[in-house]
């Protein structure tokens with residue numbers, strides 16, 4: 001569309017500070033110019049579907065990026081709200097017939113917003129709370145005791161029935177509602193550093209525990225490790241590993257994301273591994289992007305690329321190397337499943353066949369497909385905290401579509417989707433369990449039936 005102001009002569013004085021983007025990698029005008037405004041992406045954009053405004057669509061946001069780049073549109077609170085309303089689901093990248101790299105455009109925009117836009121105080125405090133706790137498992141664990149007491153003493157039930165709950169700011173209310181029951185294994189990681197393969201060793205793989213997953217869904221990590229070892233993998237879990245940086249990266253917290261990525265690379269650098277395995281889609285997508293995240297870092301650019309090339313989603317890995325452990329039925333009768341495609345799996349990593357291939361290998365499994373399978377569930381990292389209304393609408397739509405299949409079990413390979421779907425199922429009168437594919441494979445390998453619901 002046009003040239004960035006950062007490259008225009010005299011731009012430093014022509015535009016007042018904080019009016020627009022700075023000159024640290026603003027959205028690339030050449031990428032912006034690849035958009036031909038056809039509008040094909042609008043139908044698949046979840047924020048456009050809920051909000052219904054052009055400015056909350058991919059095409060509209062690309063216009064805004066160009067406008068801010070060329071100083072025709074200020075980086076005002078209204079403009080920022082349109083960037084914030086993007087879930088980063090990347091459905092538009094899949095849909096766009098012109099190959100517009102919207103993922104790169106929004107990834108360049110978010111840090112610009114964080115650097116050049118002053119958010120209201122309440123938002124700043126909430127963001128500080130999230131970014132200083134969520135990516136640090138030990139800090140998250142420090143919050144577990146009061147949260148556990150809140151749940152166990154019945155205070156949570158009382159609070160939710162109280163009229164006072166409605167007075168809570170929406171974002172805090174959303175956080176409270178999505179808080180899952182705190183599992184007994186949440187307090188510390190249960191794994192030794194090296195877990196041997198069962199039978200003949202075929203591979204040696206690293207395993208990333210995730211930060212939210214290891215605390216709120218530790219049973220998924222335990223199942224993943226058992227499935228890997230049962231299929232001939234020695235599993236290495238370095239205890240010093242932290243967060244993969246997905247949360248910070250998706251919210252434009254660039255410096256924090258880079259620091260976390262460096263720490264992750266250093267943690268695994270000591271081990272000679274065939275692959276680094278992850279079982280959560282948002283984390284997997286960011287881990288595979290370390291090369292871009294640290295491209296400007298002279299010390300880490302090369303190690304980051306090497307690390308990223310080893311990262312594999314566990315379903316991608318197992319479908320590729322093949323299962324060697326025998327599988328058994330999960331119940332006497334056939335079992336109907338519906339698989340929920342997480343956005344960073346289907347759009348970000350282009351993984352959709354492999355999970356289905358693995359699930360179909362379990363004897364007696366019948367897989368059903370929901371309508372709008374590729375539409376975001378509204379979780380999107382911490383989007384459901386920052387944009388609770390849009391997230392709730394998408395959560396309800398997703399649950400409706402999944403429930404319409406009448407499947408007995410919903411299968412989700414992303415911690416955020418799992419928590420979001422579990423939150424909205426009861427509202428529509430459903431008690432359908434939501435499991436990770438690794439839990440189903442684990443039970444199948446161990447000849448256990450699926451738990452009674």
Ligand code: SF4
Nearest residue numbers: 035036038039041096
């Ligand atoms: S992003 Fe792609 S699909 Fe959307 S308007 Fe632009 S060219 Fe068309």
Ligand code: SF4
Nearest residue numbers: 045086087089090092
């Ligand atoms: S990433 Fe998702 S929410 Fe954002 S513009 Fe693209 S389709 Fe819409």
